Amino acid sequence: MCLAIPGKVVEVFSSEGMHMARVQFGGVSREACLDYVPETQVGDYVLVHVGFAISRVDEEEAKRTYEALAELDQLGELDIPEMSGKSGGAA
Amino acid sequence: MKYIDEYRDADIAAKLVERIRKAQTRPWVIMEVCGGQTHSIVKNGIDHLLPRGIELVHGPGCPVCVTPLEMIDKAHAIARRPDVIFCSFGDMLRVPGSSGDLFSIQSQGGDVRVVYSPLDCLKIARANPDKQVVFFAIGFETTAPANAMLAWQARQSGLANISLLVSHVLVPPAIEAILSSTENRVQGFLGPGHVCAVVGYSEYEPLAARYHVPIVVTGFEPLDILEGVLMVVEQLESGRGEVENQYSRVLARGGNRPAQDLIAKVFEVSDRKWRGVGTIPDSGFHLRDEFRAFDAEHRFSVTAIDTQEPAVCIAGLILQGIKKPHDCPAFGTECTPQRPLGATMVSAEGACAAYYAYGRHLRESDLVGIGDLRR
Amino acid sequence: MSTSKIDDTPVQTAESAALGPFGACPLPIFNHPQIVLGHGSGGKLSAELIEKVFVSRFRNPTLDRMDDQAILQVGSARLAFTTDSFVVTPIFFPGGDIGTLAINGTVNDLAVGGATPLYLAAAFILEEGLAATDLARVADSMALAAQQSAVQLVTGDTKVVNRGKGDKVFITTTGIGLVERPTQLSADRARPGDKILLSGYIGDHGITILSQREHLEFEGALASDCAALHSLVREMLDAAEAAGDLPGVRVMRDPTRGGVATVLNEIAVRSRTGMILREPEIPVHETVRGACELLGLDPLYVANEGKLVAIIAPSIADAVLAAMRNHPLGADSCVIGEVVEQPAGMVLMKTTVGGTRVVDVLFGEQLPRIC
Numbered sequence: 041m042c043l044a045i046p047g048k049v050v051e052v053f054s055s056e057g058m059h060m061a062r063v064q065f066g067g068v069s070r071e072a073c074l075d076y077v078p079e080t081q082v083g084d085y086v087l088v089h090v091g092f093a094i095s096r097v098d099e100e101e102a103k104r105t106y107e108a109l110a111e112l113d114q115l116g117e118l119d120i121p122e123m124s125g126k127s128g129g130a131a
Numbered sequence: 132m133k134y135i136d137e138y139r140d141a142d143i144a145a146k147l148v149e150r151i152r153k154a155q156t157r158p159w160v161i162m163e164v165c166g167g168q169t170h171s172i173v174k175n176g177i178d179h180l181l182p183r184g185i186e187l188v189h190g191p192g193c194p195v196c197v198t199p200l201e202m203i204d205k206a207h208a209i210a211r212r213p214d215v216i217f218c219s220f221g222d223m224l225r226v227p228g229s230s231g232d233l234f235s236i237q238s239q240g241g242d243v244r245v246v247y248s249p250l251d252c253l254k255i256a257r258a259n260p261d262k263q264v265v266f267f268a269i270g271f272e273t274t275a276p277a278n279a280m281l282a283w284q285a286r287q288s289g290l291a292n293i294s295l296l297v298s299h300v301l302v303p304p305a306i307e308a309i310l311s312s313t314e315n316r317v318q319g320f321l322g323p324g325h326v327c328a329v330v331g332y333s334e335y336e337p338l339a340a341r342y343h344v345p346i347v348v349t350g351f352e353p354l355d356i357l358e359g360v361l362m363v364v365e366q367l368e369s370g371r372g373e374v375e376n377q378y379s380r381v382l383a384r385g386g387n388r389p390a391q392d393l394i395a396k397v398f399e400v401s402d403r404k405w406r407g408v409g410t411i412p413d414s415g416f417h418l419r420d421e422f423r424a425f426d427a428e429h430r431f432s433v434t435a436i437d438t439q440e441p442a443v444c445i446a447g448l449i450l451q452g453i454k455k456p457h458d459c460p461a462f463g464t465e466c467t468p469q470r471p472l473g474a475t476m477v478s479a480e481g482a483c484a485a486y487y488a489y490g491r492h493l494r495e496s497d498l499v500g501i502g503d504l505r506r
Numbered sequence: 507m508s509t510s511k512i513d514d515t516p517v518q519t520a521e522s523a524a525l526g527p528f529g530a531c532p533l534p535i536f537n538h539p540q541i542v543l544g545h546g547s548g549g550k551l552s553a554e555l556i557e558k559v560f561v562s563r564f565r566n567p568t569l570d571r572m573d574d575q576a577i578l579q580v581g582s583a584r585l586a587f588t589t590d591s592f593v594v595t596p597i598f599f600p601g602g603d604i605g606t607l608a609i610n611g612t613v614n615d616l617a618v619g620g621a622t623p624l625y626l627a628a629a630f631i632l633e634e635g636l637a638a639t640d641l642a643r644v645a646d647s648m649a650l651a652a653q654q655s656a657v658q659l660v661t662g663d664t665k666v667v668n669r670g671k672g673d674k675v676f677i678t679t680t681g682i683g684l685v686e687r688p689t690q691l692s693a694d695r696a697r698p699g700d701k702i703l704l705s706g707y708i709g710d711h712g713i714t715i716l717s718q719r720e721h722l723e724f725e726g727a728l729a730s731d732c733a734a735l736h737s738l739v740r741e742m743l744d745a746a747e748a749a750g751d752l753p754g755v756r757v758m759r760d761p762t763r764g765g766v767a768t769v770l771n772e773i774a775v776r777s778r779t780g781m782i783l784r785e786p787e788i789p790v791h792e793t794v795r796g797a798c799e800l801l802g803l804d805p806l807y808v809a810n811e812g813k814l815v816a817i818i819a820p821s822i823a824d825a826v827l828a829a830m831r832n833h834p835l836g837a838d839s840c841v842i843g844e845v846v847e848q849p850a851g852m853v854l855m856k857t858t859v860g861g862t863r864v865v866d867v868l869f870g871e872q873l874p875r876i877c
Binding site for chain 1: 132133134135137140143146147150165166167192220247248249250251253271273274276277280284287288323324325326328329351354358379380381382387389390393
C-alpha cells in the first residue's frame with residue numbers, strides 16, 4: 041500500500057480552486073495537488089501519492105539521517121553499548 | 132533520482148545487514164505492515180540479504196487483498212451498467228469477484244478506466260455529462276486525503292454525475308486484531324510509513340505499550356527497510372516495546388494536519404469487513420451523511436448480490452502473518468506462477484503475488500549454485 | 507462465490523469443493539469466456555491463449571519452436587517468414603507512428619532470425635471516419651521506413667469497418683527475408699556460460715505511449731525508440747563470423763510487448779537454462795525511471811521497439827559487443843548478465859542494493875499501481 045515518491049516542485053499554480061504544483065520525478069513531471077502541504081515553495085521536495093503531495097521532505101533531517109547511515113561502521117562492536125548477559129555473535 | 136537512489140546504496144545496505152547480524156542474538160519475527168513495503172522487500176531481494184533468524188512476515192497492508200468480496204461484487208455490478216464510466220486504480224482491475232473481473236466487464240462492453248489520481252475522475256465527469264462516473268475509492272489512510280478531496284471537489288463544483296464507491300480500511304485496528312490473536316507470532320512491526328505521513332503515529336503508541344511490541348515507522352526504500360529492521364531488532368534485543376520513527380525525513384508524530392482535517396470532514400470511522408479476516412470494529416471509513424449524495428452505494432441500488440465468504444481462508448492467514456506463502460500447501464505446486472490460486476496473488480502487492488513475481492517460491496536451498504550473488 | 511473452474515484444479519474435499527481450494531480466495535481468472543485485454547499483453551495469459559487456441563490446432567515443428575519468425579527451407583534457400591499486427595493507440599507519438607512500427611517491427615522480427623529483410627505485405631483495417639490526412643501521414647512513414655530498410659512493399663490489402671468497430675487504423679505486416687548465413691538462431695540454444703547482451707536503453711517506447719494516454723499522462727523528453735535493427739544485426743553476425751564462431755550467436759530477440767523480462771524468460775524456458783542479470787548494468791533513461799517509479803512499473807516489462815537482446819557465446823562476446831557499440835543503434839550496448847545452468851527456466855537478478863530476486867513473467871498487462 042502507498043506507493044508515494046519524492047519529487048521536486050518546479051512550478052506552483054492554482055487550478056479549479058486547488059493549490060497545484062508541477063512536480064519533477066527523475067526525467068518526468070506531473071501535476072500534483074498541494075492543498076495538504078500549503079507552505080510548499082518551488083524547489084521543495086514533496087512526497088506524492090496518487091497526484092497529491094502528502095508530505096514535504098525535510099531536507100535537513102534527510103541529510104542528518106543519511107549521513108548517520110553513511111557513517112555506519114561495519115565493525116559495529118565499537119559502538120554497540122555493552123549489555124550484561126548479552127551473548128556475542130549473531131544467531 | 133534524489134531521495135530514492137541514495138537509499139538503494141549497496142554498501143550502506145551491507146553495513147546495515149552487518150549491524151543487524153551483530154545485534155541479533157536469537158530469532159525474531161517481524162511484520163512489515165504495508166504491501167508497498169512487501170513489494171520493496173521482495174523486489175530488491177532484501178529478505179535474502181537479512182541474516183537467518185530474522186523472519187519477515189507480510190501484513191495486511193494490501194487493500195486489494197482485504198477488500199471484501201461483496202464490495203468487489205458491488206463494484207462490478209456498477210461497472211456493468213451501460214450509463215456508468217467506472218474508474219479505478221490499476222491495482223483493482225484484475226481482482227475477481229463472484230463472476231468476472233473488471234477486465235472481463237470491459238470486454239463485455241463496460242467502460243472501465245484506469246486512473247492515476249482520483250482527481251482525473253473530475254475531468255472525466257466533466258467531459259462526459261451524460262454518463263455517471265463512479266470512482267472505486269479504496270485504500271488505507273494514505274489514500275484517504277486524495278479520495279476525500281475528490282468527494283469535496285465534487286460537492287464544491289456541484290457535479291451531479293460523479294460518485295465514490297468507498298472501501299477504505301485503517302491500519303491500527305488490523306494490527307490490534309493481529310496482536311490479540313492467540314496464534315500471533317509477530318514480535319515487532321515495521322510501521323506503515325506513508326499511512327503515518329498522513330495520520331501520524333500517535334495511535335500506535337497505545338498498541339506498542341499494551342502489547343509491548345516495537346513499532347518502527349519505516350519508509351519504503353531498501354535502506355529504510357533495513358534501518359527499520361535494525362531498529363526493531365535493537366528494541367527486541369533490549370526488551371523494549373516502543374514506537375520509533377525511522378522515516379523522519381518525511382513525517383513527524385502528528386502527521387499531516389490539513390489532510391486529517393479534510394478526512395474528518397468527509398469520512399467517518401465505521402466497522403469494516405476485511406476479506407479473509409472478518410469484521411473488525413472501527414476499522415474503516417464511510418462517507419459522512421453530508422456526502423451521501425456522492426456515495427455510489429446510495430446512488431446505485433446494488434442489492435441482493437449473491438456472495439459467499441467463509442470465516443477463514445488461507446489468504447486471511449497470510450494477511451495476518453500467521454502463515455507465509457511457503458506454508459500454503461499449494462504454494463509452488465498447484466499454485467504457481469503458471470496457475471495462481473490465491474487472493475494474495477492478484478496484484479503485485481499481495482504477499483503471494485509479490486513472492487511469485489519475485490520468485491520467493493524458491494526456498495533458500497534452491498538458490499544454491501548462485502552463491503556468489505549473495506554477500 | 508468466486509472462481510471459474512480451472513481444468514487442472516486438484517480434487518477438493520466435499521465442503522470446500524463448492525468454493526475452490528482456498529475458500530473465498532479468488533482465483534485470478536485464467537479461463538475467461540471472453541477475450542480480455544490481458545490476452546494481448548505478451549504475458550502468461552497470452553501464452554496460454556496462443557497455445558490452447560492456435561498452436562494446439564496447427565502443430566508442426568516450425569510452429570512449435572515459437573520463435574519470432576519461422577525459418578523455412580524452400581528449395582535451396584533458407585527463408586525467414588513472419589507476421590505482426592499493430593494496434594497502438596495513439597497512432598502518432600513522439601519518435602514515430604503506427605506506420606513506422608508496422609515496417610520496423612516486422613523488419614526486426616526477420617532480422618533477429620538472421621535474415622536480410624526483403625519483402626513486406628501490409629493489410630490495413632481502417633475505421634470509418636479516419637481522417638484521410640492521418641492515413642496519408644501513416645503511409646508516408648511506412649514508405650520512408652521501408653526505403654530506409656531497403657524492403658519493398660509488394661502486396662497489400664485494405665478494408666474499412668464501421669465507425670466504432672476499429673480504432674482508427676490497424677495494420678498487419680508480413681515479411682519475408684533471406685537467411686544467407688548458416689546461422690542457427692533459436693530460443694532453445696542458450697547455454698550456461700553465454701553472455702546476455704542488450705543493445706541500449708529500455709522502456710522508452712512503452713513509457714512514451716503511456717505518457718500519451720489520458721489519465722496517466724506526464725511530461726518529459728520521451729520518445730519511442732522505434733528503429734530497424736537489421737544493419738545492427740548484420741554487424742553482429744559479421745563480427746561473429748570474423749571471430750570464426752557464427753553459431754556463437756545463439757539467440758536474438760527484439761523485446762517488444764512484455765519487455766526484456768518476457769523475452770529472457772522465454773529463452774530460459776526453451777533452453778532449459780537459468781539466467782542471472784545484474785540490475786546496475788541495465789540502462790534506463792531518467793525519464794523512463796521517473797515514470798516507472800511514479801506509476802509503480804518495472805522497466806524490465808515495458809515494451810521496446812528499437813532494441814535487441816542477444817545470447818552470445820563467451821568467446822566472441824567482446825567482439826560482438828564492440829561491433830554493436832560501433833553501430834548508431836547499439837552505441838549503449840552492454841552485457842547485462844549470464845546464462846547459467848540452475849535454476850533452469852528461471853531468470854534471476856542481482857539487485858542494485860545487493861539482494862537477489864526472480865524476474866518472472868507477467869500474468870497480463872503491467873498496470874500502474876498505488877501500492
